[in-house]
Amino acid sequence: MTILVTGGAGYIGSHTCVALVEAGYDLVVVDSFANSRPEALGRVQQITGREFPVYPVDLLDERGLDAVFEAQPVEAVIHFAALKAVGESVADPLRYYRNNVGGSISLFQTMERHGVTRLVFSSSATVYGAAEQMPLTEESPLGPVNPYGRTKWMVEQILRDQCAARPDWSVALLRYFNPVGAHASGRIGEDPSGVPNNLLPYVTQVAVGRLEQLTIHGDDYPTPDGTCIRDYVHVMDIAEGHVNALQHVLMTTGIEAFNLGTGRGSSVLEVVAAFEAATGIDIPRRVGPRRNGDAPVSYAGVDKAKQQLGWQAKRDLTEMCADAWRWQRENPQGYGV
Ligand code: UFG
Numbered sequence: 001m002t003i004l005v006t007g008g009a010g011y012i013g014s015h016t017c018v019a020l021v022e023a024g025y026d027l028v029v030v031d032s033f034a035n036s037r038p039e040a041l042g043r044v045q046q047i048t049g050r051e052f053p054v055y056p057v058d059l060l061d062e063r064g065l066d067a068v069f070e071a072q073p074v075e076a077v078i079h080f081a082a083l084k085a086v087g088e089s090v091a092d093p094l095r096y097y098r099n100n101v102g103g104s105i106s107l108f109q110t111m112e113r114h115g116v117t118r119l120v121f122s123s124s125a126t127v128y129g130a131a132e133q134m135p136l137t138e139e140s141p142l143g144p145v146n147p148y149g150r151t152k153w154m155v156e157q158i159l160r161d162q163c164a165a166r167p168d169w170s171v172a173l174l175r176y177f178n179p180v181g182a183h184a185s186g187r188i189g190e191d192p193s194g195v196p197n198n199l200l201p202y203v204t205q206v207a208v209g210r211l212e213q214l215t216i217h218g219d220d221y222p223t224p225d226g227t228c229i230r231d232y233v234h235v236m237d238i239a240e241g242h243v244n245a246l247q248h249v250l251m252t253t254g255i256e257a258f259n260l261g262t263g264r265g266s267s268v269l270e271v272v273a274a275f276e277a278a279t280g281i282d283i284p285r286r287v288g289p290r291r292n293g294d295a296p297v298s299y300a301g302v303d304k305a306k307q308q309l310g311w312q313a314k315r316d317l318t319e320m321c322a323d324a325w326r327w328q329r330e331n332p333q334g335y336g337v
Pocket of ligand 1: 084124149197214215217218230291
């Protein structure tokens with residue numbers, strides 16, 4: 001069975017391609033390479049020992065997409081392709097809405113033209129509003145606080161409307177918490193452009209000597225050690241969650257959201273300590289002011305994914321840190337070298 005993966009060269013996309021091949025699916029990848037590198041897919045092919053067609057097409061190019069659907073027997077789509085930098089989305093919202101929302105609509109219309117009705121959509125825990133109640137369940141109130149988060153929220157709504165209008169469609173909305181780590185081979189991993197915004201890529205770049213020290217964004221939060229708590233989840237667990245979600249949409253109709261997290265929160269200081277313990281490397285750090293928009297605590301309720309997808313995260317924080325470090329150590333410049 002052939003699965004179209006948009007954004008397959010990206011961080012979560014490339015790991016999911018490995019998991020899909022290992023689960024026995026045939027792949028077709030569409031990626032604009034606006035924010036990713038073809039090399040990532042070359043490495044996926046090395047890891048899996050399988051070749052698959054790759055189309056350098058932007059989702060806004062509907063003719064280009066049509067050609068892919070005409071050439072390939074696509075039966076379901078996993079849609080990752082999107083821009084994902086929160087700060088950039090605040091500075092350039094139109095670019096974000098055009099790419100993430102416009103690109104998604106273009107993809108869904110193309111699916112409709114070609115009779116493809118099965119979709120797994122890459123959403124984010126960032127669609128949840130500031131919540132007092134933890135864990136966040138799929139029923140928690142939504143209310144993203146930046147344009148990036150609103151693009152994910154809007155696409156979720158568009159898909160709900162589409163599923164209401166087309167009862168033969170089947171969609172899983174996957175709300176990721178904090179994906180980290182890398183494939184255990186050390187051949188693929190996260191390759192942020194510029195200075196990383198996210199915690200673990202920053203820590204690994206300090207460890208490899210690309211950055212001098214970590215700034216902890218605030219240690220005066222109402223948490224046990226004063227630093228923010230997040231639900232870090234291994235990217236291979238996330239990748240495997242897509243395989244389960246795919247199997248789910250192939251067997252059902254309608255639309256459901258699922259959290260992908262571990263259900264367990266870790267503070268910034270706990271992550272740094274886990275990284276140091278897993279690697280034996282000291283991470284120089286200083287405490288800076290709070291970062292705008294950071295919630296003190298966020299972690300997932302994971303019962304729904306467990307019950308309906310039969311999925312739960314298997315890898316712990318030590319493995320996340322060890323795998324993130326192997327990738328960074330063996331690829332100090334990411335895919336750049
Ligand atoms: N942090 C630091 N120093 C850093 C980077 C991060 O202390 O250099 C802290 C943050 O303040 C936060 C925690 O580490 O407390 C995690 O931060 P990340 O940026 O790694 O993760 P976020 O939870 O902020 O980000 C997540 C997703 C993003 C998404 C964002 C939306 O990873 O993709 O939520 O707010 F866009």
